[in-house]
Amino acid sequence: MPPKRTREPLHIQIAKQLRREVARTKKTGDKLESELALAKRFDTSVLTVREALSALVEQGVVVRRHGSGTYVLDPRARQHVGIFINLDIAHPRTSYFNLRAIQQLRQIMRAAGYKVRLYVGDVQPGDEWDGVPTSPEFVEAIAAGDLCAVAAISTDVGTWAQPLVNEGIPVIGPTPAFPLMVNCDTASTIRHGIERLILQGRKRIAYIGWGDGNAQERVSPILREYKLPYYPEWVRTDLHPSSEGAGWEELRAIWLARNEKPDGLLIGDDMLLMDVAAAILDFDISVPKDLHVVSMSNRGSLVVAPFPVDHMEFDPDALASAMGDRLVRALQNEPIDHPKMTIGFQWRLAADRVKRARQQMPNVEGKSR
Secondary structure, three states, rough: OOOOOOOHHHHHHHHHHHHHHHHHOOOOOEEOOHHHHHHHHOOOOHHHHHHHHHHHHHHEEEEEEEOOOEEOHHHHHHEEEEEEEEEEOOOOOOOHHEEEEEEEEHHHHHHHOOHHHHHEEEOOOOOOOOOOOOOOOHHHHHHHEEEEEEEOOOOOOOOOOOHHOOOOEEEEEOOOOOOOOEEEEEOOHHHHHHHHHHOOOOOOOOEEEOOOOOHHHHHOOOOHHHHOOOOOOHHHHOOOOOOOOOOHHHHHHHHHHOOOOOEEEHHHHHHHHHHHHHHHHHOOOOOOOEEEEEEEEEEOOOOOOOOEEEEEEEHHHHHHHHHHHHHHHHHHOOOOOOEEEEEEEEEEEEEHHHHHHHHHHOOOOOOOO
């Protein structure tokens, strides 16, 4: 049966179909049909079939032996580790954390001796996803048996992972639904952030985050535990950080919600911090005098506020290292003590940065002009 009509050249369509057939029904050393038989099956010319077979030769799927035929090569020679992110990383507000984690994981796996390929989808940050990968190259690699392992970055398990798991291919990702998991311990950061604000003497605390439908349930018990007021309108998680002005709008909503104003603010993402900082300046709020700010952030990110901020900092290099270690162990059939792992944060306090800056300033006392 000839391939369906698409915008792809016919020889590419035929090559993809043959590649899927090889992955599903052939073993190393098997001989493919002759060029004439393939041309008849796909209702095309021998020349087009030759182009398709040449593409498979370039991809390492088959080898052509003059006067003998076309034979299937060992798939292990072309298999590679796939790093898959279903988000469009070309989006201007793509998280630095994701980009850095991808870069570091690729280097780690290459250093361990594995071929690596990055697969990128086209889901915009904040958009809904139905679980089907939006990278056709990734779907094709799964169908062709080209993957020896997969690391999913900021991507749900979806519909694609189980067939790989069924074939014994290691798959690691950021949620417990993955056989192997490494993720950041964001669940505890709300408590740590609120307690930091309380330690600074703040008694009216607001929260701006995203993607957490349970934020109200997380924030209110902690505030009540410390006998502090809780106002639902001061807990904002409506807008995705990638939306331009999201943090500005969320702070505006908090600041205008009541005559009484918060004196402590916890921010759940450093992408939100950029816009929140602009709103703080627009509303002429004095930080930290009138509002102490704590924000979750990513180590190495260039997001900087024009006032003191206490950061709960996650390290993308630590996440990449943990993912790489588990993938290498799985590929080498070594035991993995903790298949599900969370990465903690480290404090980067504004007061510490001020102290270091002062220590680095030259001592000009006693110097003559």
